[in-house]
Each structure stands twice: as structure tokens, then as C-alpha cells.
Amino acid sequence: MVTRMLFRAVIMGPPGSGKGTVSDRIVKNFALKHLSSGDLLRTNVQNKTEIGVVAKSYIDQGQLVPDDVITRLVLQELHKINETNWLLDGFPRTVPQAVALDKAFHINSVIDLNVPFQTIKDRLTARWIHPASGRVYNTEFNPPKVPEVDDLTGEPLVQREDDKPETVTRRLKGYEALTRPVLEYYQNKGVLETFSGTETNKIWPHVYAFLQSKLPDVSHK
Numbered sequence: 001m002v003t004r005m006l007f008r009a010v011i012m013g014p015p016g017s018g019k020g021t022v023s024d025r026i027v028k029n030f031a032l033k034h035l036s037s038g039d040l041l042r043t044n045v046q047n048k049t050e051i052g053v054v055a056k057s058y059i060d061q062g063q064l065v066p067d068d069v070i071t072r073l074v075l076q077e078l079h080k081i082n083e084t085n086w087l088l089d090g091f092p093r094t095v096p097q098a099v100a101l102d103k104a105f106h107i108n109s110v111i112d113l114n115v116p117f118q119t120i121k122d123r124l125t126a127r128w129i130h131p132a133s134g135r136v137y138n139t140e141f142n143p144p145k146v147p148e149v150d151d152l153t154g155e156p157l158v159q160r161e162d163d164k165p166e167t168v169t170r171r172l173k174g175y176e177a178l179t180r181p182v183l184e185y186y187q188n189k190g191v192l193e194t195f196s197g198t199e200t201n202k203i204w205p206h207v208y209a210f211l212q213s214k215l216p217d218v219s220h221k
């Protein structure tokens, strides 16, 4: 069956560990579709959809959106890209989400970015995003060509409401309590691949080599 040959990966790591940045590099180098639960939620918030209205208060407070809401949203999107290899970013974040995902798809690999919390706190205060595309900048690491302006569209960049220091602390605590068990869940299934470090540029070559070993037949750009 064709679906058996498809590559389904998840990228995990605490908020600010570089999931979006690494995912960007992955899609530039491998034939994978990237789906970010955070981007998906922010689009819904922006468009004031029913889900967006519910999700906003959770996101702004640095809390997770209820499992049933996010699971329905993400699975619906994944079914739309059923025919392609994909990389899921930001989901699952709880064990019930992982169980629900397992029921729908077979996950081949879980890429875990293991970055110290102090490094993350420093990074997130310098994060700027282009909401419409999900493009991510950092005033120190990858600044836009013109401050506070998106390189491609010229539109203004914004700082995320949930990147305020006190909200970041709450998100990191939530990660420890609710998401770390998901790493154990995947470890037990034998699909967890952990990449540790404090700099994306040093972690990236290892992720690249790992994916090359998993996706040998994918055409590289």
C-alpha cells in the first residue's frame, strides 16, 4: 500500500527550542509538508473562527488549548495532506494527543530538540514573527533585513503576546508537566531521536544527517 511508504515525522522540543527554525530548513531540503499547530491556531485566532475565539485565551495565558479542540483541528488538516510525507510541529503536546494521533497515523520518527530552558528564555524575548506566513526572526540570531519588517512581503513584524517572560515561564512549566511524558511515550515506542545543544546551527547538521538516512530517495533541491 502506498500509505505505508509515506514518512510521518513529529518535531518536538520546548517552546523556543527552534522547532519552527529547524522545520523551515527541513522543508527546504526534503520533500515534506510542514504543519505547525501553533501557526494553525494563530491563523484561526486571526480569522476569529469559532476555534480561534476559544483558543485565544489559552494561548495568551501560556496554557495549552484543550486536547479535543486541538486534536480535531490538527487531524482534519493531516487528512488533507494524507498523500504526502509530512512533518508535524507542536503536536502532540500531551499523552492523550499522542494516543489520538497514533490511532490515525503511524509515526516513523520523532525529532526531539533538547535545548536548556535558560537559552530559551533569552531567545524568546528577541523573537519577532510575520503572522500571515509564520516566518520567524530573532533580533540577534536571524534579524530581518529591515528592523520589524518581513523580508518577503515588507509587512510589519510583531512580537507574540505569549513570549512575555512570565508567560514563557508558565509555558516551560507546562512543557515539563504535560509534554515530557510524550517524549517517554515515543521513547518506549523506539521512535524518539534526541538532538541536544544550545545553537540551531550546531544541531541542524545532525538532524540533516538523520533525515538523509531516513529519506534516502527524496529529491533534494
Ligand SMILES: Nc1nc2c(ncn2[C@@H]2O[C@H](COP(=O)(O)OP(=O)(O)O)[C@@H](O)[C@H]2O)c(=O)[nH]1
Binding pocket: 013, 014, 015, 016, 017, 018, 019, 020, 021, 022, 123, 124, 126, 127, 128, 136, 137, 138, 139, 140, 141, 142, 198, 199, 200, 201
Ligand atoms: N540566539 C539564537 N536564537 C535562535 C537559534 N535558533 C533559533 N533561534 C531563534 O529563537 C526563537 C525561537 O525559535 P523557533 O524556531 O520559533 O522555536 P519554536 O518555538 O520551537 O518553534 C526564534 O526567534 C528563532 O529565530 C539559535 O541557535 N540562537
Ligand SMILES: Nc1ncnc2c1ncn2[C@@H]1O[C@H](COP(=O)(O)OP(=O)(O)O)[C@@H](O)[C@H]1O
Binding pocket: 014, 015, 016, 019, 020, 037, 038, 039, 041, 058, 059, 060, 062, 063, 064, 065, 066, 067, 070, 089, 090, 091, 092, 093, 094, 097, 162, 171
Ligand atoms: N498541541 C497543542 N496542544 C495544546 N495547545 C497547543 C498545541 N499546539 C499549540 N498550542 C497552543 O499554541 C501556543 C503556541 O504554540 P507554538 O506556536 O507551537 O509555540 P512554540 O513554537 O513557541 O512552542 C501554545 O502555547 C498553546 O497555547
